[in-house]
Amino acid sequence: MKRRLLAVLCAASMVFAMGTTAFAADEVKATGDEKIALITMDSIDQHWISLNEGAQEEAKELGVTVDFMSPNTKDDAQQIECVNNAVAGGYDAIMVAANGPDAISSALQEASDAGVKIVYVDSPANVDAAATFSTDNKAAGKTAGEEMIKTLKDAGVTSGKIGIINVNAATDSCVNREEGFRSAFDGTDFELMETQYGEGDAAKSQSIAENYITQGVVGIFGCNEGSTTGAGNAIKASGNDAIVGVGFDKSDAILNLIDDGYLHATMAQNPDVMGKEGVKAAVQAINGEDLGGEVTDTGVSVLTKDSAAE
Numbered sequence: 001m002k003r004r005l006l007a008v009l010c011a012a013s014m015v016f017a018m019g020t021t022a023f024a025a026d027e028v029k030a031t032g033d034e035k036i037a038l039i040t041m042d043s044i045d046q047h048w049i050s051l052n053e054g055a056q057e058e059a060k061e062l063g064v065t066v067d068f069m070s071p072n073t074k075d076d077a078q079q080i081e082c083v084n085n086a087v088a089g090g091y092d093a094i095m096v097a098a099n100g101p102d103a104i105s106s107a108l109q110e111a112s113d114a115g116v117k118i119v120y121v122d123s124p125a126n127v128d129a130a131a132t133f134s135t136d137n138k139a140a141g142k143t144a145g146e147e148m149i150k151t152l153k154d155a156g157v158t159s160g161k162i163g164i165i166n167v168n169a170a171t172d173s174c175v176n177r178e179e180g181f182r183s184a185f186d187g188t189d190f191e192l193m194e195t196q197y198g199e200g201d202a203a204k205s206q207s208i209a210e211n212y213i214t215q216g217v218v219g220i221f222g223c224n225e226g227s228t229t230g231a232g233n234a235i236k237a238s239g240n241d242a243i244v245g246v247g248f249d250k251s252d253a254i255l256n257l258i259d260d261g262y263l264h265a266t267m268a269q270n271p272d273v274m275g276k277e278g279v280k281a282a283v284q285a286i287n288g289e290d291l292g293g294e295v296t297d298t299g300v301s302v303l304t305k306d307s308a309a310e
Contacts (some may be wrong), residue, residue, distance in 0.1 A: 036095060039096045047250075051156045051271035052096040055276065064279070093116060096125070099171060119282045120307045121278040140269075142184045144194070149190070159191075163167065163221070168198065177224075181221050187262060197227075225248070232257035232262045265303060269299075277296065
């Protein structure tokens, strides 16, 4: 079944790629001297690894250099250090997924003032950038909520408590996912509980989810990879697979939890597309093209066990 899940995901990505014109309308031409630093929230989650793989693939195609210089863990101070190191290292552009909109803004502004081009992938900060490539997180969060409501109603459940596990209160992408998710429940009889924060750590998120389960929740939403994995593991440990787990991102652990029935669905983003298009935009910006700060939605697919069986 896991192979079929992966096949469905690949097919969805192919449809996305075939149904969308290139984000950068003009052909990208590189000199080969361009140096780009890729700084994501951490270097461990498969989401960031996939984003880097997409970036490296495009870098090879264009003949430019992209160095993955992300911190080991989600930490503002480490991310700021990575930005400062990129400036000191003479990089022409920084592709960055900001931990939060404000924490690294000063470092990014200093980089921009020094002539370094900024391109956001996945999550922006409050500094002007050449372009942004990310999921429409609010819309995707609402889709996650609608998927949970439908699944619960199909099981005859029209009320009950819903737990929400987020990363923190600052990360722009995850805050928007939660906002979209909550909006889906407007006018329903479900009770959305106070959000708990697990810093994207699967073990911390599992503990949060286990606490929600003791309070009798009928559903749990995870806002990122670690949150989702923790929620699924808690549902598995509880032995109560009637609890509907819905989350974000795709990893081997999440795919296995969906396959085994402990998670119902995940919102599968396209981090490889973010990486590829981010590199193209960075090269264009380095070579003087004005991209107008455009924000591009890189798409999302709802991945369930049922979708693999279709």
